[in-house]
Amino acid sequence: MKKLILIYFLLIVTKGHSQIDWKNYSTSFNTAENATLGVAIPYNGIYDNLTGKIVGIAHWNPQDNIYIDAALNDSIPLYFVYDTSGIYFLAPQVNKKNTGEYEYCVLRNNATVVSPWTHINRFTQTEIGSINPEIGMMGPYSAGLGEYLVAHIRNNNGEIIASWVVYWQRRLPEINLLYTSNNPQEFSGVVNRKAVFAEGPGEIGWHRQYNNVGGTQKKGLKLPYNENSIVLDIDAEIYKKEALEYSLVADGQVIRDWAPNEYDNKYLLLKNLDPGAYTIRIRFKRQRNSIREFHFSIGSIWYKTTAFRAVIFTFLVLAGAFFIFLSKYRRQKKALARINEKAEQASGELKNIHALLNPHFTFNALSSIQGLVNKGDLDAANKYLSSFGLLLRETLNESQTDLIALNKELENLEIYMGLEQLRYPFLYNLDTDENIDLFTSTIPPFLLQPFVENAIKHGFSKMNGQGKLHLRIVKNGGIMMIEIIDNGPGFGTGGFKEGYGLGLSRKRIRLLNRDYGEALISLQIESSIEGTSILLVFKNWL
Structure with missing residues (x-):
């Protein structure tokens, strides 16, 4: 009977651990790659839940009136947090198999032992961002306002390999x-x-x-x-x-x-x-x-005072101004209608830009940049922002061009795929026929991007870095064939909802063929559970 009760208790504890909603936590790690220690801080309805610093006195404002033990290494990450509901320390390199090789401890104000040196015996049940499940976790921990916790991890040799300081700071609504x-x-x-x-x-x-x-x-x-x-x-x-x-x-x-x-x-x-x-x-x-x-x-009502009469006079003046404004507004509205008519004529030229950089992609790109900045990875954020700006500039420069060199189209495509790899890691390779001159051969600008976007968004978003994309360009006489192949889950003809990019690309091909006077460009899409293949055939093109 005692064994049954113990098993039941362990099941309850395990279930409680698995129910941690990591989406409600802001997670950070001491390095972008091969991180040894991290911290998860709850949002609980407020995004600005922390301020990142470094322990050394030179790295935070002394006017904050805080005290941190000067014996701590200046390079240890320091987070000011405001939520007293509890945080978790995370150890990405520790798992159930190697937990015997590491120990951790937690100190309050670098003096009082909260958790003595011991092996990690709790592990995450689900992924945390890009971090796989089954990594070491310690907590929850909390301290009083004006206090801080220090977490250390050491190896079997007694060498401390990672540390973190979390300071609970008082914060009033402003x-x-x-x-x-x-x-x-x-x-x-x-x-x-x-x-x-x-x-x-x-x-x-x-x-x-x-x-x-x-x-x-x-x-x-x-x-x-x-x-x-x-x-x-x-x-x-x-x-x-x-x-x-x-x-x-x-x-x-x-x-x-x-x-x-x-x-x-x-x-x-x-x-x-x-x-x-x-x-x-x-x-x-x-x-x-x-x-x-x-x-x-x-204040109390004051309609019997001189101020009230002044208000009435002011109201009459404002009413006259309003009617003058209304008259000007109507004239401006007519002028605006004429401007809108001209704008509609130019809207077709901008559809290519919207297909490439639609609001979803722009939002995701900016969110990725924000995430890198929040993690302190300014080099990656600057690189991402530079690539994103380059792609915007190329889009604007080539939006007025009917054809661009094939090598330029591939360069823009590689910039785009590099951006998407920050969100959905995947592999890709490019094969080009040696008989095709990439510098003299042309293609309508940004024609390939929507197809690649579809493969990444619908194929790779849930593949955890296992996605593969193959772009092949082949010459057959005067025909140029471009095939885009991915190993995503594919789609059925009945359940697939064509995105804006694909729909616009089909329409664009129809308009191009209409302008050419014949069907020079054709599109074929095949999909199965093993992946999707998109074939673009350019007849009498080379």
Whole structure:
């Protein structure tokens, strides 16, 4: 019976470990390749969950008023974190087979032993980004604000091969901007659409935006009675509104106790407030003892004062200005319509650019650059950004050209594949017929890219670096044949949804053949569970 209870307990523990959602963690490692130690820090609804530094006093701001043991090596990574729910240390080179070759320990403030030297006995169950499962994991660990943990890993020789310092730093919410409006009905419509004044003052009524509101706290921000609907913009990258909590006090009475934000991510909405003195207390859920207080007041009605008459006069002036503006707006609208007609005529020339650098690719490229910067790999980020800029420049330069040299098309294609390899590692090779002169032979610009993109996106995205792409160019008399072959999972004719790039390429080929007066270019696509083959045949081309 005792054995059954022990087995049941182990199953529960194992299941608990496997349920860690690593997508809720920001992970970093001490090196880009062959990393020996890393740290996983929870997001819990806020992206800006850490600040990376180096332990040495020369590498962080002494005004932060922190103390770190000077005996620690200056090159040890240091992270300031703000979430007290717990972090994990990760050991990518340690697994179940070699765990006996390594030991780890964790110290609080480099003095108090939290975990003594011992072998790692817990391992991840799933992949963490590009890191395979079954790597060593230690934690969760946490410390009080103003304290830090030091993690060390050593080998059998007693040599410390990796270290990491994590410092828990106090962080209060900062108010970036404060918005108000005197039109509750329109204001309600704007905030319900979660578009704070995005449509401009002409649609939401007269309003104000207050900057640097933190500087008003000695006296408190005084608002007139008709600015009693307020939106506070919190300076934080919040993606779950529940990560922000606040309470509201009016004239010394709590009218809203502590509760999660119910409006939208980093925006707090206070609507239809009565006249009085207010204090809003704001905190992050991850640090409930770090509270920001903001004092403000709503004035009483003043329609019987001279100021009210001045407002009426101002309103009449603004109304006249509005009608003048409306008249100019109508004239500008007609002029804009004429401009749009000309723009539509040129839109066909830009479709090639959109096919190559569609919003999804641009977003993914920028996200990859951001990830490299966050990891501290500035060399790779600069290289990626340089290649991305080169590809943009080549696209713009050649968007007006009907044909480019085949070698130039292949160069652009290699730049594109190099970018995609940062997201989806894969292998590729290029075979060209020695009878084809790549410098004199031509091809419509960026004709091959959508087909390669389709192979990478639909074929390699889930292959964990096992993808292979083969590009073959063959001459047969006056015919040039280009074949793009991948070993992806393929697709069935019934379940395959053709992407924008492929659809545009088919249309482009039809238009080219129409301009040539005959079907000089043909496209064939074959797919099976072993991969996909795309064949482009250029008749009477060479």
